[in-house]
Amino acid sequence: MLLAIDIGNTHIVTGILDKNGEVLLTFRVASNDKLTEDEYFSYLRNISEFNKIDIKNVEGIIVASVVPNLITIFQFLGKKYFHIDPMIVGPDIKIPFTFAPNLNPTGFGADRIIDIVQSLNDYPDKNLVIFDFGSATTYEVLEKTVYVGGGILPGIEMSINALFANTAKLPKVKFSTPESVLGKNTNEQIQAGIFYGYAGQIKHIIKKIKEVIDNPFVVATGGLGKILSAEIEEIDVYSPDLSIKGLYTLYLHNKK
Incomplete structure (x- = not known):
């Protein structure tokens, strides 16, 4: 599974997708750079469990953000809870246009x-x-x-x-x-x-x-x-x- 995180100025939209790209779950929480990686993980775990999705199967993480401070928090989240360095959408990423x-x-x-x-x-x-x-x-x-x-x-x-x-x-x-x-x-x-x-x-x-x-x-x-x-x-x-x-x-x- 892939954990996809789209961080906007108002909301963070999180998506969980299967290996075929089918969206299993999306949810949104407020963008708040005062929250820690532990607090954001708590949202992720609780909402996923409620929807009967096992996030232990996450094999990749990608983050797009227009709020620079929040990128670091989700990098910490990826490393701490999934042992994954998230892919960050930035100037070095390859794009098809x-x-x-x-x-x-x-x-x-x-x-x-x-x-x-x-x-x-x-x-x-x-x-x-x-x-x-x-x-x-x-x-x-x-x-x-x-x-x-x-x-x-x-x-x-x-x-x-x-x-x-x-x-x-x-x-x-x-x-x-x-x-x-x-x-x-x-x-x-x-x-x-x-x-x-x-x-x-x-x-x-x-x-x-x-x-x-x-x-x-x-x-x-x-x-x-x-x-x-x-x-x-x-x-x-x-x-x-x-x-x-x-x-x-x-x-x-x-x-x-």
């Missing part, structure tokens, strides 16, 4: 790499647009196996939190599909504005990409991507386990 000559890939996020790797694996020979709706929303654009550019914008929850934090009376609402674009009270109006406003942003970004990229296939992932994908017909597929499967694919690519 290249960057266009006019781009500067310095600092390119590990989370973005694994999304691209799995999208190329699942949809070869296509021009790709990949949206990841996380703490920040990112999009990547590839012409076949060449990364030609992308973008970053505030995530949905970040937008909701900013509205709540910078106003005196507006409440914090949960992101969900509103009943109507015409909200009947303050909560409904915030939900309508955020939902349709964000969907409109994504639709327009895809429209502009299609002006420069021929017939792209649009992939979406991330916790809130499912809700938006149902509204945005320009998104071709929603892939909830894209990052975890990308870690598995990248692990095999480098293990060889």
Whole structure:
């Protein structure tokens, strides 16, 4: 089995996959660099046992992180409990795509790499647009196996939190599909504005990409991507386990 760990700014998504790359379990905990490797292992052990998965069968570990401090903690976890040096997604790892000559890939996020790797694996020979709706929303654009550019914008929850934090009376609402674009009270109006406003942003970004990229296939992932994908017909597929499967694919690519 492979233990795949995707560390984001808000959550750590952990996946356990079998030797064929089938996802047996995924779960998320808060990203917190104050926790120790022992505390994170406790989460892993308890949730795995509850799901009747024996983590003693883990033979490999791969970690992608946008929070540098947490990489060390999971390196300690791998060595202490599994006697494994985790593979770290970083600048030295082999990737199955290249960057266009006019781009500067310095600092390119590990989370973005694994999304691209799995999208190329699942949809070869296509021009790709990949949206990841996380703490920040990112999009990547590839012409076949060449990364030609992308973008970053505030995530949905970040937008909701900013509205709540910078106003005196507006409440914090949960992101969900509103009943109507015409909200009947303050909560409904915030939900309508955020939902349709964000969907409109994504639709327009895809429209502009299609002006420069021929017939792209649009992939979406991330916790809130499912809700938006149902509204945005320009998104071709929603892939909830894209990052975890990308870690598995990248692990095999480098293990060889």
